[in-house]
Amino acid sequence: MSESPQLLTQLLKAVVAYTWFFEVCDETVLDNDTALKQQEYAGYLLNQLSGADKLRLTAELADLAASEPDPAYREFVATFAFAMGLAEEPG
Numbered sequence: 001m002s003e004s005p006q007l008l009t010q011l012l013k014a015v016v017a018y019t020w021f022f023e024v025c026d027e028t029v030l031d032n033d034t035a036l037k038q039q040e041y042a043g044y045l046l047n048q049l050s051g052a053d054k055l056r057l058t059a060e061l062a063d064l065a066a067s068e069p070d071p072a073y074r075e076f077v078a079t080f081a082f083a084m085g086l087a088e089e090p091g
Contacts, residue, residue: 012057020073020076043083
């Protein structure tokens with residue numbers, strides 16, 4: 001299978017967007033325990049990646065954060081790798 005950088009970018013955007021939803025939705029939309037459980041599961045799945053793939057995702061996240069106009073979402077994207085356990089320090 002040939003590598004597609006656009007595929008990685010779009011999939012990563014989807015994962016971050018859904019994780020953001022779980023982070024910011026209020027309890028009338030989704031209870032906090034379920035939201036946290038989904039965020040933890042996303043982190044678990046991402047941590048199944050190899051070290052090289054984690055580094056690649058971390059670099060891609062930095063690029064996404066740099067191009068994000070919304071300050072709150074930019075901060076979320078910039079610290080996503082750390083929050084998910086993919087990096088040892090926040091971006």
